[in-house]
Amino acid sequence: MTFFNLKEILSAKQISDRVIELAKKIDEDFAGQHIVLLCILKGSFVFIADLARAITVPVTIDFLGVQSYNGDTKSSGVVQITQDLTTSITDRHVIIVEDIVDTGLTIHYLINMLLTRNPKTLKICSLLYKPSKVIKPVDIDYIGFTINDLFVVGYGLDYKQYYRNFPGINILEKEENDSI
Ligand code: PRP
DSSP states (O other), X not given: OEEEEXXXXXXXXXXXXXXXXXXXXXXXXXXXXXXXXXXXXXXXXXXXXXXXXXXXXXXXXXXXXXXXXXXXXXXXXXXXXXXXXXXXXXTSEEEEEEEEESSSHHHHHHHHHHHTTOOSEEEEEEEEEOGGGOSSOOOOSEEEEEOOSOOEEBXXXXXXXXXXXXXXXXXXXXXXXXXX
């Protein structure tokens, strides 16, 4: 496996400030309601942990395993469900929590699949949005940051499953030695 030097484009502080703003907006929009946050595994596990702790309306959290990049830098174009929800979303206010909307193929697939389960409302919250790569346009209700056409890692996002634990959002730069 080739490792890269990373160049940070969004710091942990910038992200946490924005997460608090997103949570405030969600609190306002859902005042007096209960919501279900759906963590789209694996990438959104860090974002949802911070977002959920900043939201003050009552939330439940469920997990949906989805993959299409198979650890690579390009979408395979085929969205695979690797793990289903364990709770019903019927008649609930649901927010899909994504780390990134890139081509839009994943979120488009998820919306269609989840609408068949008849949620009361279905909203989308994505930390990152890359409009230049969209193949399937989708309205995103809560966007953290709009970014250029860059492959990014950290804060949950991976390259070949690595770098998810980095606290900021980074681009891959020069190669280091192959070590694995
Ligand atoms: C990433 C990311 C989104 C999706 C967005 O998942 O977490 O779910 O790609 O890309 P798209 O808009 O082009 O469909 P990935 O398949 O890499 O799985 P992972 O979350 O386990 O890393």
